[in-house]
Amino acid sequence: MADSYSKKSNSKLKQFFAGDLWYDFHHSPVALLSFSISVLCLLLALTAQLIAPFDIFDLAAIDLMDADLPPPWAGEEGDSRFFLGTDDQGRDIWSGILYGAQISIFVGFTSVIISAIIGIALGLLAGYKGGRIDSFIMRVADIQLSFPAILIALLIDGVMRGLLPREMHDELAVYVLIFAISISGWVQYARTIRGSVMVEKNKEYVQAGQVIGLPSHIIALRHILPNVLNPIFVIGTIHLASAIITEATLSYLGVGMSPTTPSLGTLIRIGNEYLLSGEWWITLFPGAALVILVLSVNIFGDWLRDALNPKLR
Amino acid sequence: MTLLEAKNISIGFPSRHGMFVAVKDVSFNVQPGEILGVVGESGAGKSTVGNAIIALLEPPGEIIAGEVWFKGKRIDNLPEEEKRSMRGRHIGMIFQDPQTSLDPLKTIKQQLVETIDVHLRLGRKGSEKRAIELLEKVGIPDPELRINHYPHQFSGGMRQRVVIALALCGEPELIIADEPTTALDVSVQKQILDLMRKLCIETNVGMILVTHDMGVIAEVTDRVAVMYNSKLMEIGPTSQILSNPQHEYTKSLISAIPRPDKRIDRFPLVSYIEQIIEPEQAFNIKEHWLGQAQEYTMPVADDGTILQVKDLCMRFQISNSLFKSKRRYLDAVKGANFTIKEGETFGIVGESGSGKSTIARMVTGLYTPYSGSVNFLGKEISAINHTPEVLAYRRQMQMVFQDPFSSLNSRMRVMSIVAEPIMFHKLAQSREEAEQIVLDLLKLVGMSDDAYAKYPHQFSGGQRQRISIARALATRPRFLICDEPTSALDVSVQAQILNLLKDLQQELNLSMLFISHDLPVIRQMCDRVAVMQFGAILEQADTEQLFQNPQHQYTQHLLSLMPKLDMLPGRGLS
Numbered sequence: 001m002a003d004s005y006s007k008k009s010n011s012k013l014k015q016f017f018a019g020d021l022w023y024d025f026h027h028s029p030v031a032l033l034s035f036s037i038s039v040l041c042l043l044l045a046l047t048a049q050l051i052a053p054f055d056i057f058d059l060a061a062i063d064l065m066d067a068d069l070p071p072p073w074a075g076e077e078g079d080s081r082f083f084l085g086t087d088d089q090g091r092d093i094w095s096g097i098l099y100g101a102q103i104s105i106f107v108g109f110t111s112v113i114i115s116a117i118i119g120i121a122l123g124l125l126a127g128y129k130g131g132r133i134d135s136f137i138m139r140v141a142d143i144q145l146s147f148p149a150i151l152i153a154l155l156i157d158g159v160m161r162g163l164l165p166r167e168m169h170d171e172l173a174v175y176v177l178i179f180a181i182s183i184s185g186w187v188q189y190a191r192t193i194r195g196s197v198m199v200e201k202n203k204e205y206v207q208a209g210q211v212i213g214l215p216s217h218i219i220a221l222r223h224i225l226p227n228v229l230n231p232i233f234v235i236g237t238i239h240l241a242s243a244i245i246t247e248a249t250l251s252y253l254g255v256g257m258s259p260t261t262p263s264l265g266t267l268i269r270i271g272n273e274y275l276l277s278g279e280w281w282i283t284l285f286p287g288a289a290l291v292i293l294v295l296s297v298n299i300f301g302d303w304l305r306d307a308l309n310p311k312l313r
Numbered sequence: 314m315t316l317l318e319a320k321n322i323s324i325g326f327p328s329r330h331g332m333f334v335a336v337k338d339v340s341f342n343v344q345p346g347e348i349l350g351v352v353g354e355s356g357a358g359k360s361t362v363g364n365a366i367i368a369l370l371e372p373p374g375e376i377i378a379g380e381v382w383f384k385g386k387r388i389d390n391l392p393e394e395e396k397r398s399m400r401g402r403h404i405g406m407i408f409q410d411p412q413t414s415l416d417p418l419k420t421i422k423q424q425l426v427e428t429i430d431v432h433l434r435l436g437r438k439g440s441e442k443r444a445i446e447l448l449e450k451v452g453i454p455d456p457e458l459r460i461n462h463y464p465h466q467f468s469g470g471m472r473q474r475v476v477i478a479l480a481l482c483g484e485p486e487l488i489i490a491d492e493p494t495t496a497l498d499v500s501v502q503k504q505i506l507d508l509m510r511k512l513c514i515e516t517n518v519g520m521i522l523v524t525h526d527m528g529v530i531a532e533v534t535d536r537v538a539v540m541y542n543s544k545l546m547e548i549g550p551t552s553q554i555l556s557n558p559q560h561e562y563t564k565s566l567i568s569a570i571p572r573p574d575k576r577i578d579r580f581p582l583v584s585y586i587e588q589i590i591e592p593e594q595a596f597n598i599k600e601h602w603l604g605q606a607q608e609y610t611m612p613v614a615d616d617g618t619i620l621q622v623k624d625l626c627m628r629f630q631i632s633n634s635l636f637k638s639k640r641r642y643l644d645a646v647k648g649a650n651f652t653i654k655e656g657e658t659f660g661i662v663g664e665s666g667s668g669k670s671t672i673a674r675m676v677t678g679l680y681t682p683y684s685g686s687v688n689f690l691g692k693e694i695s696a697i698n699h700t701p702e703v704l705a706y707r708r709q710m711q712m713v714f715q716d717p718f719s720s721l722n723s724r725m726r727v728m729s730i731v732a733e734p735i736m737f738h739k740l741a742q743s744r745e746e747a748e749q750i751v752l753d754l755l756k757l758v759g760m761s762d763d764a765y766a767k768y769p770h771q772f773s774g775g776q777r778q779r780i781s782i783a784r785a786l787a788t789r790p791r792f793l794i795c796d797e798p799t800s801a802l803d804v805s806v807q808a809q810i811l812n813l814l815k816d817l818q819q820e821l822n823l824s825m826l827f828i829s830h831d832l833p834v835i836r837q838m839c840d841r842v843a844v845m846q847f848g849a850i851l852e853q854a855d856t857e858q859l860f861q862n863p864q865h866q867y868t869q870h871l872l873s874l875m876p877k878l879d880m881l882p883g884r885g886l887s
Contacts, residue, residue: 023329203719203720204714204715204716204719204720205719205720205721205722207674207679207712207714207720208712208714208720208721208781208784210678210679211677211678211679211707211710211711211712212708212711212733212734212737212738212784212788213704213707213708213734213737213738213788214733214737218737223722223725226722226724227722227723227724
C-alpha cells in the first residue's frame with residue numbers, strides 16, 4: 001500500500017500527459033507559440049542579471065556621453081555596444097528592458113497570487129456560508145467593480161504614499177504597487193469561486209460529509225475547495241496579463257516605479273518625452289516588449305479557457 | 314411496405330485513441346403503425362441508433378458501415394441539406410426531458426405554428442388551426458386557450474404531450490422516441506404511453522421507442538430489439554421475447570427485474586453482465602471491527618424502537634419579502650408520524666415532489682425541521698450540530714445517496730473517502746488500522762482488491778454505489794437511510810446492490826429507512842411501507858398487507874399502474 005501512495009505524484013503527472021489538455025496543447029500551434037513566447041520572456045527577464053550587457057543600477061557604469069544614442073543599425077551615431085540604443089542618461093535600452101520586464105513580471109505574479117488568495121478565501125466563505133456574510137462580501141465586490149481597476153489602484157497608491165514617509169517612497173514603491181493591484185483584482189476570483197461553490201455545495205458528496213458529521217471548515221477546505229480550483233488557473237493567466245498592464249499604466253502615469261528602478265511602464269514614460277524630438281527608440285522598444293509579453297500571456301490564457309471549458313470542446 | 318430498414322449499420326466515433334465503435338452491425342426494420350422497442354442498459358448504444366437514423370449523431374460520430382433505407386430510398390448517404398429536410402417532415406423525434414426540449418421563451422403557439430408552416434406550408438391561419446387540432450389530438454384540454462401559454466405553465470406530463478404534438482407537426486411517417494417517459498412519474502408515464510400507442514394506430518405512424526425500462530417495453534411495443542455492449546442480442550415480437558427469451562443476456566436481464574407480484578428472498582444473480590465479485594465472507598464479522606459496533610451505551614427502547622418521528626413538518630420559503638404577509642411558503646412535509654424498529658426496513662414510497670426525500674434529509678439532520686421531532690435511540694436530534702454528544706448519535710445513522718456520480722468527491726481516492734469517517738470519529742487507533750478496516754469494508758461490499766488506490770471516475774455507477782455504501786458503513790452505523798439508492802442504476806446492477814443491502818442488513822443487524830418511487834423494489838426490500846402524496850403520509854402498513862389489500866384510494870391507483878409483466882416466465886398471477 002505504501003508504495004502506491006508514494007507513486008501518487010508520479011501517476012498524476014502521467015495522468016496529465018495522457019489527458020486531453022496535454023493533447024490539445026501540443027496539437028495547437030497557437031497554444032504552443034504563445035506559451036513558448038511567454039516562457040521565453042519569463043526566462044529572459046528572470047536571468048536579466050546574467051545576460052544583460054550592462055547593469056543599469058550601477059551608476060559607475062553609466063556614461064552620460066552615451067546618452068540618446070540610436071540603435072547602431074538605424075543611425076550613424078549608433079554605438080555597437082547598445083544594439084537597441086540608449087536613453088537620456090546613457091543607459092542601454094536592451095538591458096533596461098530586461099531589468100524592467102523582471103520588475104513588471106515580479107509585480108504581476110505577486111499580485112495575481114495575492115488577489116487569488118484573497119478572492120478564493122472570500123469566495124469560498126461567501127458561497128459556503130451564504131446569507132448575510134454572502135450579501136456583505138458580494139456588495140463590497142459590486143461596489144469595487146463599479147470603479148475601474150486602475151482607479152482603485154491609483155487611489156490606494158495615493159493613500160499609501162500619503163501615509164508613508166517621503167524618503168521611503170522609492171524603496172517601498174514596488175510593494176505599494178503590488179498591494180494596489182492585488183486589492184483591485186480579487187473580485188473576479190471571489191465571484192467565480194462563489195458561483196462554483198454554490199453549485200458544489202448542493203452535491204451529494206458534500207451532504208455525505210455533513211451526515212458523517214464533519215465540521216463545515218473541513219467540508220469547505222478539504223472537499224469543496226479542490227473541486228472549484230480549475231477556473232482559477234484560467235483567470236490567473238488572464239489576470240497576469242492585465243496586472244502587468246496595470247503596473248505599466250501606473251508606472252507610466254508616474255505613480256509606480258521610479259526612474260532609478262524602472263519597470264517597462266517607467267521606461268515607456270521616460271521615452272515618451274523624447275518621442276517628438278525624434279528619439280523614438282527609447283519608448284518603442286520597451287513598448288514592443290510589453291505588447292509581446294502581454295499578448296502572448298493573454299492568448300495562452302484564452303486558449304486555456306477554451307480548452308478547459310467542456311462546452312466548447 | 315417496410316417503413317424503415319437498417320441494414321448492418323455500425324456507428325463509430327473517431328477519436329485520437331482510434332475509432333470507438335458505439336454500435337456494431339445492427340439490423341432491424343420498422344413497419345407502418347408499429348412500435349419497435351429498443352431496450353438495453355446504459356452504454357449499450359441504443360440512443361446512438363436512434364440518433365443515427367435521424368442523422369443527429371453528435372459530431373464526430375458517423376455511420377461507418379451499413380445502410381439505412383426509408384420507404385425504399387437510401388437515406389444515410391444523402392447530403393446534409395436533404396437530411397435536414399427529412400427531419401421533422403418524414404422522421405420526427407421525441408426527446409427524454411420535456412423541460413429542455415421546448416423553448417422557454419416562446420409560447421406553444423409560436424413553436425407549433427412555426428414548425429407546421431415550415432413543413433406543410435399551410436400559412437398562418439391554416440397552421441394555427443392545425444396546431445389546435447394537434448393539441449386536441451394529444452389530449453390537452455382547452456387547446457384554444459392553452460395554445461397561448463408558455464412551456465413553464467404546463468406540468469411535466471402535459472409538456473411531454475406538447476413535445477409529442479411538436480413531433481407530429483410535419484406529419485412524419487416515423488417517430489423516434491428516446492426515453493420519452495423516463496423523466497415522468499408512473500401515473501403520467503402510463504397516460505403518455507397510452508397516447509403514443511393510440512397515435513400509432515390512428516395515424517399509421519411507425520415508432521422506434523428507445524428505453525431502458527422493460528415495463529415500458531411490455532406496455533406498448535409490438536416488437537423489441539435487445540441491445541447489449543453495442544450489439545443487437547435478439548429481436549422479435551415483444552410477448553415472445555419477454556416470455557421466452559432465447560439469448561442468455563435477455564434471460565438474465567429479465568430475471569433481474571424486481572417482481573411486483575410476490576416477495577422473494579434474493580434477486581437471481583445476473584451473470585453475463587459486468588464482472589461481479591460476490592462478496593465472500595473473508596472474515597468473521599462478529600469478531601471483526603465492524604461486528605463490535607454495538608457498544609450498547611445507547612440501548613434501544615424496550616419495544617425495539619430505534620427511530621421515532623412525530624408530527625414532522627417542513628416548510629420551504631419560495632419567495633422572500635420584507636412583509637410577512639407577502640412571503641410564500643411550500644409545505645413539503647405535513648405532519649409525518651412513523652416509528653422504525655431495530656432490524657427492520659421501513660419504506661417510503663411516493664411520486665416526485667411527495668416529500669419523501671425531505672423526510673430523509675430531516676432525519677439525518679441535513680434540513681432543520683420546521684416543527685415536530687425526530688427521536689433516535691431515545692435522544693432528540695433535530696439539526697446538524699457538532700456538540701460531541703449529538704455527534705455520537707449522528708454517527709450511528711448514515712445515508713446512501715441516489716446519484717453515485719455526485720456522491721463521491723472526485724478529487725479523493727477511494728481509500729481517503731472511506732477512511733475519512735473512521736479517522737474523523739477516531740474509530741481506529743492508527744492510520745494503519747483504519748486502512749486495514751477500509752480494505753475489509755471494500756471487500757465486504759464486493760469491490761476488487763486494487764480499488765482503494767483509484768479515483769471514483771474509474772468506476773461504473775454500480776461500483777461507485779458500493780463505495781458509497783462502504784463509506785456509510787465506515788462509522789459503524791446501526792441505522793442506514795437509503796434515498797433511492799438504485800434509481801440511477803441499470804436493472805442488473807440494481808439487483809446486485811439490493812442483494813448487497815439485504816446481506817449487510819442481516820449481518821450487521823442494521824435498521825433501514827428505504828426511500829423509493831419504485832413499488833416492486835419496495836416490495837422486495839421493505840418490511841413496512843408508508844405511502845406519501847403531497848407531503849402527507851396517506852397510509853402505512855406491513856408490505857404484504859399493503860400490496861394485497863391497499864386501503865387508500867391513491868395507493869390502489871399507484872398499484873394499478875405497476876408495469877404488468879405477467880407474461881414473463883414463471884410470473885403468471887399467483
